[in-house]
Amino acid sequence: MxxxxxxxxxxxxxxxxxxxxxxxxxxxxxxxxxxxxxxxxxxxxxxxxxxxxxxxxxxxxxxxxxxxxxxxxxxxxxxxxxxxxxxxxxxxxxxxxxxxxxxxxxxxYCSGGSLYDLIKSTEGQSLKETWIGFVCREVLKALNHVHHHRAVHRDIKSPNVMLTKKGNIKLIDFGHCWDLDPQTGKCNEGDGTAHWMAPETFRRRDRKPEYDTKCDIWSLGITAIEMAEGKTPYADQKLVSDLIINNDSPRLKSRTWSQHFVSFLKSCLEKDPSQRWSAKELLQHPFIAELPPAKTIRAEIEEHLRAVQNRPAEQGEGIRYMYRIGVCSCSVLGFSLL
The missing domain is CATH 3.30.200.20 (Phosphorylase Kinase; domain 1)
Incomplete structure (x- = not known):
C-alpha cells in the first residue's frame, strides 16, 4: 500500500x-x-x-x-x-x-537505468533478440493491465521503460495517461512523443485525433525496432508526423532477424488500428510465448548491467541513469542527463 x-x-x-x-x-x-x-x-x-x-x-x-x-x-x-x-x-x-x-x-528507484540507457550501452550493437522479446513481454503485461482498466499510457518509449539491478522491467511516467471515453471507447487528446506515436494519434488540420489502446501497441513496436537498430525510424528527422501518417509501416532493415520477430513487429505496426493486435493477443504471439525462461534472460541482462557499471567512465561522464519525462506534445523533448 x-x-x-x-x-x-x-x-x-x-x-x-x-x-x-x-x-x-x-x-x-x-x-x-x-x-x-x-x-x-x-x-x-x-x-x-x-x-x-x-x-x-x-x-x-x-x-x-x-x-x-x-x-x-x-x-x-x-x-x-x-x-x-x-x-x-x-x-x-x-x-x-x-x-x-x-x-x-x-x-x-530502478538502479538499472532506462531501456534507452541499455540500448546506448551496446555502443551501436543490437540487443539480443531474446532480450528484445523479454522487454516486449514485460511491457505488454503492464499494458494489458492498463488497457483492461480502459486507459491508455500514450507515451511508450525506451526512456519510459526502466530496469532494476536484477533485470526486471518497470513501466514509468503516467503523465500522459488518459481514460478512454466510456461511451465511444476512444481518446481524442493529441499527445505523446512524436517518433513513437501511432499514425492515428496525430492532429490532422481541423480534425481531432480518435484512437484507442492500440496506439500503445504501435509505440511498443517502434521501441522494439529501436532495440534492434539502436534508434527509432526517422530518428534523424525533426518533423515526423507526415512521414508516420503517409509512409508505409516501418520494417527492420536487416534480414537476419527471426520470422517470429518480423511477424511480431508486423502485428504491432499495422497502420489500421483495427488490424493491430492487442496486448492480450501479442502475449500469445510465438515471439513472446516461445522465449527462453525469464530467469535466464534476466541473468544475462543483470550481468551486462554490472559490466556497464564497472566500465571506466570517460572524463566528465558517469553512468547515465536516466528518467525522461515528456514535457511537450508531439516532440522529442524530455528530460535526461546525456
Missing part, C-alpha cells in the same frame, strides 16, 4: 493538492539530480521508511490538473509488478510569490 504521504484532512472549501498533502518535514531527502524538464525534475532520494527512492518534483503551479491525473493513475496501476511502485507524495510549498509549488511524487 502506498503511504500516500501524511495527508491533510480535506476541507469542504478546497480539494487542491496543497490541502491534501503535507510537507515532508524530514521524512524525505533529495540527493542526486537524475533529470529535469519543463515542468518536472527527478532526483534520487531517501525516504525514512522506504530507503532509496526516486522523487519526481511535479510543478503544480503550472498544471495541477495533470498532476492530479497522474497521481490517480499511479494509485490505480502501480501495484502491478511491471509498473514502478508509487509510494506516495508530499507537498512542497513555494518559498515566495515568484516561485512554484510542487508535489513530490515518491517512486520506486
Amino acid at each position: 502506498p503511504f500516500c504521504a501524511p495527508r491533510r484532512k480535506r476541507t469542504a472549501e478546497s480539494g487542491c493538492l496543497s490541502e491534501i498533502y503535507k510537507p515532508p518535514d524530514g521524512r524525505l531527502t533529495k540527493e542526486k539530480l537524475l533529470g529535469e524538464g519543463g515542468t518536472a525534475a527527478v532526483f534520487m532520494g531517501h525516504h525514512h521508511r522506504r530507503g532509496k527512492v526516486a522523487v519526481k518534483m511535479a510543478n503544480i503551479t503550472w498544471d495541477e490538473e495533470s498532476v492530479c491525473r497522474e497521481v490517480n493513475f499511479l494509485l490505480k496501476f502501480s501495484r502491478h509488478r511491471n509498473i514502478a511502485s508509487y509510494y506516495g507524495a508530499y507537498h512542497h510549498p513555494a518559498p515566495n510569490e515568484e516561485s512554484s509549488e510542487y508535489l513530490e511524487l515518491v517512486l520506486e
